[in-house]
Amino acid sequence: MTGKRRDSGLVKAMPLLLPAYAWLTLAIFLPLSAMVYFSLLTSMSPSGQSATLTLGNYATFFSDPLYATLLVRSLELGLIVTLVCVLIGFPAAYVLAKIFKGRAREAIFLLVILPFWSNSLVRVFSWSMVLREGGILDTALNAILPFKVTFDLMYSYPAVIIGLVHSYLPYMVLTCYLSLQAIDDALIEAARSLGASRFTTLRRVIAPLALPGVLAGSALIFIPVVGSFMEPRILGGHGGTLYGTVIEDQFTAVYNWPLGAALSFILLAVVLVILLVSAPVLRKAA
Amino acid sequence: MARVEVQNVSLTFGVHKAVDDVSIAFEDGGFYALLGPSGSGKTTLLRMIAGFEFPDTGSIRIDGEAVENVPVNKRRIGMVFQNYALFPNMSVADNVAFGLEVRGEKGETLRREVADALDLVQLGALAKRRPHQLSGGQRQRVALARAIVTKPRVLLLDEPLSALDKALRTDMQVELKRIQREVGVTTIFVTHDQEEALSISDRIGILKDGRIVQEGAPEEIYDRPASEFAATFLGEANILSGTAENGRLRLDNGLAIDLPPEGGTVAGDFRCAIRPERVHLSALPDAATAGGQLQGVVKRRSFSGSLSTYVVDCGGKEIKSVVQRGGGTAIEIGRPVELRWNRDDLVMLPAA
Ligand SMILES: Nc1ncnc2c1ncn2[C@@H]1O[C@H](COP(=O)(O)OP(=O)(O)OP(=O)(O)O)[C@@H](O)[C@H]1O
Ligand SMILES: [Mg+2]
Numbered sequence: 001m002t003g004k005r006r007d008s009g010l011v012k013a014m015p016l017l018l019p020a021y022a023w024l025t026l027a028i029f030l031p032l033s034a035m036v037y038f039s040l041l042t043s044m045s046p047s048g049q050s051a052t053l054t055l056g057n058y059a060t061f062f063s064d065p066l067y068a069t070l071l072v073r074s075l076e077l078g079l080i081v082t083l084v085c086v087l088i089g090f091p092a093a094y095v096l097a098k099i100f101k102g103r104a105r106e107a108i109f110l111l112v113i114l115p116f117w118s119n120s121l122v123r124v125f126s127w128s129m130v131l132r133e134g135g136i137l138d139t140a141l142n143a144i145l146p147f148k149v150t151f152d153l154m155y156s157y158p159a160v161i162i163g164l165v166h167s168y169l170p171y172m173v174l175t176c177y178l179s180l181q182a183i184d185d186a187l188i189e190a191a192r193s194l195g196a197s198r199f200t201t202l203r204r205v206i207a208p209l210a211l212p213g214v215l216a217g218s219a220l221i222f223i224p225v226v227g228s229f230m231e232p233r234i235l236g237g238h239g240g241t242l243y244g245t246v247i248e249d250q251f252t253a254v255y256n257w258p259l260g261a262a263l264s265f266i267l268l269a270v271v272l273v274i275l276l277v278s279a280p281v282l283r284k285a286a
Numbered sequence: 287m288a289r290v291e292v293q294n295v296s297l298t299f300g301v302h303k304a305v306d307d308v309s310i311a312f313e314d315g316g317f318y319a320l321l322g323p324s325g326s327g328k329t330t331l332l333r334m335i336a337g338f339e340f341p342d343t344g345s346i347r348i349d350g351e352a353v354e355n356v357p358v359n360k361r362r363i364g365m366v367f368q369n370y371a372l373f374p375n376m377s378v379a380d381n382v383a384f385g386l387e388v389r390g391e392k393g394e395t396l397r398r399e400v401a402d403a404l405d406l407v408q409l410g411a412l413a414k415r416r417p418h419q420l421s422g423g424q425r426q427r428v429a430l431a432r433a434i435v436t437k438p439r440v441l442l443l444d445e446p447l448s449a450l451d452k453a454l455r456t457d458m459q460v461e462l463k464r465i466q467r468e469v470g471v472t473t474i475f476v477t478h479d480q481e482e483a484l485s486i487s488d489r490i491g492i493l494k495d496g497r498i499v500q501e502g503a504p505e506e507i508y509d510r511p512a513s514e515f516a517a518t519f520l521g522e523a524n525i526l527s528g529t530a531e532n533g534r535l536r537l538d539n540g541l542a543i544d545l546p547p548e549g550g551t552v553a554g555d556f557r558c559a560i561r562p563e564r565v566h567l568s569a570l571p572d573a574a575t576a577g578g579q580l581q582g583v584v585k586r587r588s589f590s591g592s593l594s595t596y597v598v599d600c601g602g603k604e605i606k607s608v609v610q611r612g613g614g615t616a617i618e619i620g621r622p623v624e625l626r627w628n629r630d631d632l633v634m635l636p637a638a
Contacts, residue, residue: 186367
């Protein structure tokens, strides 16, 4: 009987679900299948030479260790950026959700999502002005400090991390904020009344309950950062060659779309495996 | 277990004085109810004793130790919250163990103390459940076990039973009383349910607008309310106002009643209160054969099981009388009646 009721519920929900599914099919499924097709072609030249199906593009990844090295570097970058975002974003979200009240909260909330308001390219280029030698940060530091420092972060790994953290931090703050806000203040007070210090309360009560938000934010950050190419290219210089920039090169510079598509799918597979493996572990922790 | 002493404590939120110069002592092992209308400052006072709010002025002592500047986690208090506030990410046993673990207890001692506390609230069988798998009453018991397992110096409860339905609430009152007796912890219980306060506590403090208006044993407050507010807030009361002269009170409608003996000397505007159950009714054959303190006509009546409530119109002044329903027949509406009471049951109230 319940099954029947659920069925009729689903039928009733169909008109509501249809637009969303139609859009998802169009926006994700079609381009993705096109990409799967490309990734299996020997070549795709504009002159229209006949191409045959092959797994060669995937084999390229395994034949040249450079790709794997870059992939590992990109995963590492994703991990670092995610971690930095947790370290900065969680406390910020905590202050926002549990300490500020009323108008102050709204004002600070707007500041937090400020990066969303500007174009990402503009954002990255403004960082390049801040970080380069003789740039804003360098000049400011020399104006304050009595001794001379040369400060040039531009075209370095830290610059890439700074740029990426800046771009993706709001996701972490938002997801953490939502899960922190859902925690009843009485739970925190109960823990304190039982003798727990602020830190113990954070560790034993707040952190476990906010974990879903941290995880959602991490997924939202880790996945795009691993495939990122714009920030590494503009802020990273020579050191900024990563898995994402190599894929981008295939599409925009070398015009080897099949290889670019194949590399993308390998990335997708690796990320999916990471998510699948970590899901049960994290669920147990939560 | 300890004595809690609150002295001249005030706390202002913005311009609003939530607690205004309150002084009250909670004796060791006593069961106190703080009773008052909404917004009277009960929760604020309780939270200051707990250490969630800090008084602007005044002192709070627990066991002789001044605690105004001690943070909540160092005060060794136990608190039960209105919405239970159980940790949803922990089992029942882990919830109860939390306070002990924080204090560094572990192993067999910890396990045994948790089991004992759960047995005390009769929930030993549900130790492994999560809070969301419990009923409201069971959650309340877990919250109680969690609060007392750490042997707090004082147990604070903020309307802990208000989320439960009537029948369950009565059960929990009995249960709470039993557990408090068994543990012997000084208990301060906030409620705005006067029946609950009367039935559960050894002493009651009545708050109004941030001030304690009366404090004493339930019978004492009920029988000898010190103000009209106390008389009407705790239980029902007929308020008789008029002018006193020569030991009699001339009511505003012209009728007069005798004052209690100690009222012989008062004069001028004056108020008295009498509980409805102290007003005895008897039907008269007709209005001419009147006796008693006052006469009137039955205007309304209602039954609640074993009791009947009559509203009698005495020359425009309505007086309520509650009588035990015996074998006799009820008095019909419109019947002339006489009202009698013992002069000592009349409580003289200070001029408003
Ligand atoms: N954090 C706060 N900020 C500002 N005003 C507050 C705050 N907490 C309480 N108040 C005010 O202080 C007064 C006393 O509040 P309190 O919560 O102590 O009342 P209460 O007696 O517990 O009432 P209730 O029975 O409704 O729970 C109220 O007028 C309330 O509006
Ligand atoms: Mg309250």
